[in-house]
Amino acid sequence: MMRTFIIFILLLISLLFSFVGDSGNQAYFYEPSVVTLFGKVYMKTFPGRPNYEDIKAGDELETHWILNLESPISVVPKEGKDPDGLNDSEENIRKIQIVIMSEYRFRFRNGQRYKISGSLFHAISGHHHTPVLIELKKAEEAK
Numbered sequence: 001m002m003r004t005f006i007i008f009i010l011l012l013i014s015l016l017f018s019f020v021g022d023s024g025n026q027a028y029f030y031e032p033s034v035v036t037l038f039g040k041v042y043m044k045t046f047p048g049r050p051n052y053e054d055i056k057a058g059d060e061l062e063t064h065w066i067l068n069l070e071s072p073i074s075v076v077p078k079e080g081k082d083p084d085g086l087n088d089s090e091e092n093i094r095k096i097q098i099v100i101m102s103e104y105r106f107r108f109r110n111g112q113r114y115k116i117s118g119s120l121f122h123a124i125s126g127h128h129h130t131p132v133l134i135e136l137k138k139a140e141e142a143k
Helices: 001-021
Strands: 028-029 034-049 061-076 090-099 110-121 132-141
Touching: 028 034, 061 110, 090 110
Parallel strands: 028 061, 090 132
Antiparallel strands: 034 061, 034 110, 061 090, 110 132
């Protein structure tokens, strides 16, 4: 009886760890969920059109705000569903490109710590320079 109980407990623990994942990162859902993340924000320049590969070879400059997370995260489709097939699960995410829509104006200060709220989505174009991006809904400096 005791042996069965111990085996049951061990199985339960292994199941719990499978939901957390090997990385142990906190898991977040893609859009439409709104998440809040913390980290330092900095501006970074990337190669843009036409090839998105090399500025020295003639690609245009693209400058974006990047959120450098305080702790790595995992991002998964809501309830394991991804009807469009666009939002692949990602683990150990440390940097997230911030997408600021024209209706939201915010002036970040380079290198400052922020609390950022928004919806996460997966990179789908050459303009997306991190595997996961966040569409900014709210930002405030964090102390």
